[in-house]
Amino acid sequence: MKKVLLATLCAFIVILITAQMHNKVYSRTEYMLDTVITIKADDKKAVDACFDEITRLEKLLSAYLPDSDVSRINVSDAYEKVKVSPEVVHLIKKAATYKELTDGMFDISIKPVVDLWDIKNGGYVPDDSEIADALSLTGDVLVNAQDSTVSLAKDGMKIDLGGIAKGYVGDKVREILLSHGVDSAIADLGGNIVAVGKNGSKDWLIGLQNPTAQRGSTFAEINVDDKVVVTSGGYERYFEKDGIKYHHIIDPATGKNPDNDILSITVVSDDGTLADALSTACFVAGKDKAIDIAKQCGVDIIIYSAGDVYYTSGIKINN
Numbered sequence: 537m538k539k540v541l542l543a544t545l546c547a548f549i550v551i552l553i554t555a556q557m558h559n560k561v562y563s564r565t566e567y568m569l570d571t572v573i574t575i576k577a578d579d580k581k582a583v584d585a586c587f588d589e590i591t592r593l594e595k596l597l598s599a600y601l602p603d604s605d606v607s608r609i610n611v612s613d614a615y616e617k618v619k620v621s622p623e624v625v626h627l628i629k630k631a632a633t634y635k636e637l638t639d640g641m642f643d644i645s646i647k648p649v650v651d652l653w654d655i656k657n658g659g660y661v662p663d664d665s666e667i668a669d670a671l672s673l674t675g676d677v678l679v680n681a682q683d684s685t686v687s688l689a690k691d692g693m694k695i696d697l698g699g700i701a702k703g704y705v706g707d708k709v710r711e712i713l714l715s716h717g718v719d720s721a722i723a724d725l726g727g728n729i730v731a732v733g734k735n736g737s738k739d740w741l742i743g744l745q746n747p748t749a750q751r752g753s754t755f756a757e758i759n760v761d762d763k764v765v766v767t768s769g770g771y772e773r774y775f776e777k778d779g780i781k782y783h784h785i786i787d788p789a790t791g792k793n794p795d796n797d798i799l800s801i802t803v804v805s806d807d808g809t810l811a812d813a814l815s816t817a818c819f820v821a822g823k824d825k826a827i828d829i830a831k832q833c834g835v836d837i838i839i840y841s842a843g844d845v846y847y848t849s850g851i852k853i854n855n
């Protein structure tokens with residue numbers, strides 16, 4: 537029997553904000569980008585402007601809105617030049633850099649394989665030939681910044697910015713808060729935490745969800761000051777069939793879930809877009825390669841792997 541354990545409306549909070557902000561703070565929560573987003577700051581106008589920005593970006597980046605730039609790319613023929621916003625070109629170019637940095641472990645062209653597993657609709661376990669067919673539809677995404685176009689190298693190819701969009705949107709949220717003069721705020725974009733400045737005179741205290749315990753139970757708390765904290769894990773969006781759990785992160789080399797012990801990866805960085813791509817890629821990479829990638833990219837990571845916790849030197853665990 538297939539057991540579906542997908543996130544319910546408010547359930548996709550991977551990281552818990554344990555710190556308390558002072559009373560005057562304005563907090564707004566919306567379901568957007570296929571997740572729950574909460575932004576808290578001392579300035580209602582700034583927070584509302586952030587949600588306007590998220591609405592704008594979702595219209596460009598969502599693969600589920602038929603008129604979005606991404607959806608228009610996804611119905612194009614091979615080598616057809618699709619005119620898109622320069623911002624989308626910029627983000628897809630970044631994604632290409634991250635693909636190279638991670639030896640293809642982060643790959644936005646993985647969408648045909650993601651669709652095949654169909655986690656969104658309760659899940660499907662494909663056979664090897666179905667996986668091979670879907671993998672044959674991954675490939676190069678070509679960008680032309682001059683004429684602001686994107687093309688796919690094969691008919692039937694599709695892109696999925698799900699592994700990077702929340703990171704990019706978080707960076708934009710941060711920019712908007714700063715442009716309004718907000719120097720202390722916290723935004724939670726479904727497990728992507730943007731901690732602006734400090735929490736008063738103290739660091740922000742971020743609790744990291746224990747992947748094997750009930751929601752709200754943490755395996756560590758970390759102190760951060762003006763950083764983005766992004767977690768990828770297989771324990772929130774998954775389905776179960778014949779006693780096996782299948783989740784939403786795909787190893788582009790196999791078309792299946794990564795074959796390693798990692799249960800969650802948290803990346804701490806100044807750059808949310810990079811952190812989001814790397815959290816997904818490091819989850820695919822496995823412990824040793826993940827640590828190498830983190831060092832190479834100048835980010836800190838925390839790996840929760842089969843009950844053991846590993847972290848790089850810049851992580852400040854709260855004791």
Ligand code: ADP
Binds near residue numbers: 698726767812816820
């Ligand atoms: P979440 O979106 O749950 O925070 P991630 O940032 O790790 O988690 O992104 C996972 C999403 O990225 C998947 O739902 C899928 O849309 C897409 N994806 C899955 N595997 C990969 C991959 N190897 N490279 C790029 N994107 C991926």
Ligand code: MG
Binds near residue numbers: 768815
């Ligand atoms: Mg990611």
